[in-house]
Amino acid sequence: MINNVVLAAEVAASQAAQMSWLVIAIPLASAGLLLLVGRAADKWGHLLGVTASAASFVVGAWAFVDLLSRPVAERVQDVTLFKWIPGGTFDLNMGIRVDQLSLTFVMLVTFVGTLIHIYSIAYMEHDRDRRRFFAYLNLFVAAMLLLVLADSYVVLFVGWEGVGLASYLLIGFWNHRLEYAVAAKKAFVANRVGDVGMIVAMMIMFSQFHALSFAGVFEAAEHASGATLTLIGLALLLAACGKSAQFPLQSWLGDAMAGPTPVSALIHAATMVTAGVYLVVRSGPIFEHTPAARLAVVTIGAITLLYGAIVGCAKDDMKKALAASTMSQIGYMMLAAGLGPVGGIFAIMHLVTHGFFKAGMFLGAGSVMHAMKDQVDMRRFGALNKAMKVTWLTFMMGWLAILGIPPFAGFFSKDKIIEQAFVAPEGQVWQGWVFGLVAMFGAGITAFYMSRLFFMVFQGKARWTDEQHPHESPGLMTVPMIILSLGSVFLGLILTVVKFDEYLAPALVEGHHGEPVMNAYVIMGATLALVVIGAWIAWSKFGSAKAVVPTLPPAADGLVRAAREDLYQDAINDALLVKPGQALVRGATKTDDDVVDGAVRGLAWVFQGMGSLVSRIQNGYARSYAATMLAGVILLAAIVLAGRM
Amino acid sequence: MSAVFLPALTALTGLATHPRGLVDPVVPVVPAGAPEIDIDWSALGPVVMVLGAAVASTLIEAAASRQKDKDQRLAVQPAYLRVIQAAVALVSVAAAALMALQLAVKVHGEDGSAVLTANGAVIVDPLTIYIQLAVAVCALLGLFVIADRTVQGDDAFAPQASAVPGSDYENKARRRGMTQTDVYPLVLFATGGMMLFPAAGDLITMFVALEVLSLPLYLLAGMARHRRLLSQEASLKYFLLGAFGSAFFLFGGAWVYGATGSLKLLEIGAAVSGATPLDPILLVGLVLILVGLFFKVGAVPFHSWTPDVYQGSPTPITGFMAACTKIAAFGVLLRVLYAVVPGLTWDLEPVLWTVSVLTMVVGTVIGLVQKDVKRMLAYSAIAHAGFILTGVTSMSADGLSGSLFYLFTYGVATIGGFGVIALVREVDSDGHLRGEATGLDQWRGLGKRSPVLAGTFAIFLLSFAGIPLTSGFVAKFAVFGAAFASGASPLAVVGLACSAAAAFFYARVIVAMFFEEAPDATGQLAESGGIGIGVRTLGLTQIAIGVSLAFTLVLGIVPGWFLSFTEGLSRLLS
Known part of the structure; x- marks a missing residue:
């Protein structure tokens, strides 16, 4: 049975919901202002940026409180802002959907976003383009909020492209360095591949359902054929893979760390990269009826979570290790999102807790870089726990949260995902075992590489270079880290206590809880055991007093070498896509030169020959011109009279 | 068509149909002994304004005191005269x-x-008003180019057009700073004729208007300061x-x-629609009238004058007549075809x-082999006359609307294009400015020397070629679309093929300007006189070019409002 409210929201929107377009408009206006005013705004640009983000949070919070005050059946509200594309029989409206799911994102994006804005004031203090940086951050916030608030796939797509643009601009923020500019381009291209999926999905919806709004599409999906829904689902999955750095479009995320660290925290950890998960969860009514597409989503999630975990074990670059971890954690969310509505709830819950603890760890990494003169090689860190107490403690909270140690935030969200992974669809028991074990094993690897990272950075012996004198970061940076670390500690518990799952469920299609193939407590215990083992191995190799961490990566076996090279993702892309693509382009160019242009040149040659011949009539003598005219008169008279005969 | 004209006619004359024959008793329109003629001055306003200003301008010219030079009998006009004349012309237009x-x-x-006035000699209907508006706008832009001169004080006109080219007298006149202010009344008379032309309600008025617009142009064509013989x-x-x-x-x-x-x-229209089978005399007569109009629009085979006259005339005049004459003559062509010929479509279609x-075809293929930019644009003008004819020939509301749109956008872009040509002058090896550089060779590398000018010209060329986002594309789309819709698809196919071929010679100029090196001024170009470069002027030409450019781009990007305007007018007519 399907919850009708989700399919077609027809309740009257409250005043707060009607005003919630402001959460998008405020940061957008601020971004426009900062870009238009230019250098004149350098002095106060960052303050405006922070204010815009904070104001957006306030409006969002108002809408959120208002939503909570409404009866559950009236919480999904569609607000039409204006007629966007009038098209005769098909009108497209610019509208927003205010419901439990979108407001969860609004709160996450504006709250974490505002903290990161504040952090950036200090982090970007010495950059002469700080104003532009804040303009882009505001642009990102506006686009991300448009993405999650959209009430149709087209409006969502505008936000989708907007965050892609902001991400591109921010990855390449220091584009005077070639490899950063290249990283930005790589992210842009990989995202375009995903966008094709989004466009194809919309084309199918339009041709089959004649609708693009959530309400229209979800209603039509009720009666659509399985094949259509599977195609749409797979196309949406492709889109999600591009935006969320899921296999096989994962290659851009590691390079995206070229952007300033606050960007990595906000865009490439907490919010934008989770847009793919949002898309899949939001499209629940489509995936509901297509087990094939759901299986594809789960499979992609499982592959990516292992992929990211393996890569994360071998990375010595602190930010790239965190990026691999992000990829892996989003793999978890994707896996959960593919499991159905119940999994979708835990995907969103993990997304929220992950947004806090991963953003906190990225900000910690930024703080470390700030202290260590932009060093990112973990082999040159160690023993920072004494020099940077606040950073150390806040990072520790994030580390414990991602490990899933109770009662830290990750325990509540990730453990639920692992438990759900063990739930098998009817008659497909093998799925429960395969995905459950992958998720559980992934948790063990996660514990290893995150502990490795934590110990290499903060514990052990100091392996600093001579000119490095680590110091704690200023208050503007540490306060956001402390707030996020509070989230890392308590958020999971809070969300469980306030029954986040019951709050979110009415916004999704109704699902039913299945029983896992293994006892839930056994799963929890086994997972914790694996986590402890992983962390202990890391401690003995990198953290204990006896452990020696070489400052240069030691020789290693094939798997480690492959993991250091991101499992050869770039080489594979190069061989499978780039090289054949270039060959195709060369072939097309040659065909264009020889065949198409050849035909054009031939035609031109013929015409020019005719021109030379005819232009002999144009000899300059008035008498012959007059003769031409007379001949013309006779010709025309003959034609008209011939018609009469 | 008949919805407007025939009831009006019937009401005016009581003449429903007209039996065939030479000696029919014509129903007198005005009773004998009642010579009173009712004139609706407000409907005639634009024409009266321009022709009145032309007369005033002539009087000013005659009244201005001139300083006589005893020996050479040079009469040098006072400096303020050209300012006054230019102001009178600009303000009145x-x-x-x-x-x-x-x-x-x-x-x-x-x-x-539709308003019939002056005893039926003048018809003021939407077609008239639109054509008058288009002519006035183009003439205004043209006047800006005409009134401009270089910072050295050099305008486009000979100091004394009647002087023997290269004579001592001419050189002295130039040194004394004589200029030809007669240009302004002449242009005003021509403009007035062009505005009366489409309003003509009878053949006599039409012929008078034709001559009023033509005679000044014959004179103006001979007034170029440089290349006097040509x-x-x-x-x-001409x-x-x-x-x-x-x-x-x-x-x-x-x-x-x-x-x-x-x-x-x-x-005539009523007689035509009532008379079947048609009189061969009537048919031949109509064909001859059309020939007169074909000559004015430069349609083949009555086009031979176009390249020579366009090339030889002072460039501002070339732009003025290429735009305005074409608009006015096509207006009359539309009037004749839509008012007289509807019953004859079948006979005149071939x-x-x-x-x-x-x-x-002829405009395009000969245009391909031209080596002179002005001459190239002349052939381009011929080809465009053919494109507009496809819209005219389709004899539908869409065709009419498309033709009207085409006329205005082409006219405006033409003024701009010739304005640019007027600004590109030869520089010889000593750095002296000379006449206009119209050789294609001289334009090579202009994109580096005068990037703004070259870029602007490139946009006009793209519009002539019918590239999207320029008004030329929308105009071609409108006329070819109408041709397809009305069953004249062969015409549209020929038009498309010719457009494709014509794009070649427009692109060639763009390539020369932006992708070729400047020629060696002393070696390759010794004969033609040096490379071309954008010249500094008072800035009037730049205003005209800027406005033309704005029209070309705006009507290319958001043409909807203007198209609905012309469609509205066309609906009123049909």
């Missing part, structure tokens, strides 16, 4: 444009808003052939009068098709 605009806005919402040759050829063309027109009018017993267009195809 601008006022005429505003009056036409006001009339256009007024009729836009009305139905059947200019005088152009003037003479005059001779123009007289030949006018003769055909007049002859055709006589035949039509013989066949129908009337000179009034509406009565004629129109033949001329249309010939015009497109």
Whole structure:
């Protein structure tokens, strides 16, 4: 049975919901202002940026409180802002959907976003383009909020492209360095591949359902054929893979760390990269009826979570290790999102807790870089726990949260995902075992590489270079880290206590809880055991007093070498896509030169020959011109009279 | 068509149909002994404004005191004269444009808003008003180019057009700073004729208007400051052939009068629609009238004068007549075809098709081999006349609307294009500015020397070629679309093929400007006189070019409002 409210929201929107377009408009206006005013705004640009983000949070919070005050059946509200594309029989409206799911994102994006804005004031203090940086951050916030608030796939797509643009601009923020500019381009291209999926999905919806709004599409999906829904689902999955750095479009995320660290925290950890998960969860009514597409989503999630975990074990670059971890954690969310509505709830819950603890760890990494003169090689860190107490403690909270140690935030969200992974669809028991074990094993690897990272950075012996004198970061940076670390500690518990799952469920299609193939407590215990083992191995190799961490990566076996090279993702892309693509382009160019242009040149040659011949009539003598005219008169008279005969 | 004209006619004359024959008792329109003629001055406003200003301008010219030089009998005009004359011309044409605009806005919402005045000699209907508006706007832009001169004080006109080229007298006149202010009254008379031309309600008025617009142009063509011989040759050829063309027109009018017993267009139209089978005399007469008009628009095979005259005339005049004459003459062509010929479509269609195809093909293929930019644009003008003819020939509301749109956008872009040519001058090896650099070779590398000018010209060329986002594309789309819709698809196919081929010679200029190196001024170009470069002027030409550019881009990117305007007018007519 399907919850009708989700399919077609027809309740009257409250005043707060009607005003919630402001959460998008405020940061957008601020971004426009900062870009238009230019250098004149350098002095106060960052303050405006922070204010815009904070104001957006306030409006969002108002809408959120208002939503909570409404009866559950009236919480999904569609607000039409204006007629966007009038098209005769098909009108497209610019509208927003205010419901439990979108407001969860609004709160996450504006709250974490505002903290990161504040952090950036200090982090970007010495950059002469700080104003532009804040303009882009505001642009990102506006686009991300448009993405999650959209009430149709087209409006969502505008936000989708907007965050892609902001991400591109921010990855390449220091584009005077070639490899950063290249990283930005790589992210842009990989995202375009995903966008094709989004466009194809919309084309199918339009041709089959004649609708693009959530309400229209979800209603039509009720009666659509399985094949259509599977195609749409797979196309949406492709889109999600591009935006969320899921296999096989994962290659851009590691390079995206070229952007300033606050960007990595906000865009490439907490919010934008989770847009793919949002898309899949939001499209629940489509995936509901297509087990094939759901299986594809789960499979992609499982592959990516292992992929990211393996890569994360071998990375010595602190930010790239965190990026691999992000990829892996989003793999978890994707896996959960593919499991159905119940999994979708835990995907969103993990997304929220992950947004806090991963953003906190990225900000910690930024703080470390700030202290260590932009060093990112973990082999040159160690023993920072004494020099940077606040950073150390806040990072520790994030580390414990991602490990899933109770009662830290990750325990509540990730453990639920692992438990759900063990739930098998009817008659497909093998799925429960395969995905459950992958998720559980992934948790063990996660514990290893995150502990490795934590110990290499903060514990052990100091392996600093001579000119490095680590110091704690200023208050503007540490306060956001402390707030996020509070989230890392308590958020999971809070969300469980306030029954986040019951709050979110009415916004999704109704699902039913299945029983896992293994006892839930056994799963929890086994997972914790694996986590402890992983962390202990890391401690003995990198953290204990006896452990020696070489400052240069030691020789290693094939798997480690492959993991250091991101499992050869770039080489594979190069061989499978780039090289054949270039060959195709060369072939097309040659065909264009020889065949198409050849035909054009031939035609031109013929015409020019005719021109030379005819232009002999144009000899300059008035008498012959007059003769031409007379001949013309006779010709025309003959034609008209011939018609009469 | 008949919805407007025939009831109006019936009401005016009581003449429903007209039996065939030469000696029919014509119903007198005005009772004998009642010579009182009612004139609606407000409807005639634009024409009266321009012609009145022309007379005033002539009087100013005559009254201005001139400093006589005893020996050489040079009469040097005072410096303020050109300012006054230019101001009179600009203000009066601008006022005429505003009056036409006001009339256009007024009729836009009305139905059947044709006004017959001056005893039926003048028809003021949406077509008239639109053509008058387009002519006035283009003439205004053209006047900006005409009034401009370089910072050295060099304008486009000979100090004394009657002087023997290269003579001592001419050199002295130039040194004394004589300038030709007669240009302004001449242009005003021509403009007035062009605005009266489409308003003519009978063949006599039409012929008078034709001559009023033509005679000043014959003179103006011979006034170029540089290349005097070429200019005088152009003037003479234009005059001779123009007289030949006018003769055909007049002859055709006589035949039509013989066949129908009337000179009034509406009565001729009524006679035509009532007379079947058609009189060969009437048919031939109409063909001869059309020939006179084909000559004016430069349609093949009555086009031979175009390249020589366009090349030889002073460039500002070339732009003025290329734009305004074409608009006015096409306006009359539309008037004749839509008011007189509807009943004759079947008979005249082969004629129109033949001329249309010939015009497109000949204009395009000869244009391909031109080495002179001005001459190239002349052939381009011929080809464009053919494109517009495809819209005219389709004889539908869409075709009419598309043709009107095309006329205005092409006219404006033409003024801009020739304006750019007027600004590109030769620089010889000593750095002296000389005449206009019109050789394609001289334009090589202009993109580096004068990037803004070259870029602007490139946009005009793209518009002529019909590339999207320029008005030229929308215009071509409109006329070819109408041709397809009305079953004239062969014409549209020929038009598309010719457009594709013509794009080649426009692109060639762009390539020369931006992708080729400047030629060696002393070696390769020793004969033609040096490389071309954008010259600094008072800035009037730049204003005209800027406005043309704005129209070209705006009507290319958001053409909807203007298209709906022309469609509205077309609905009123049909």
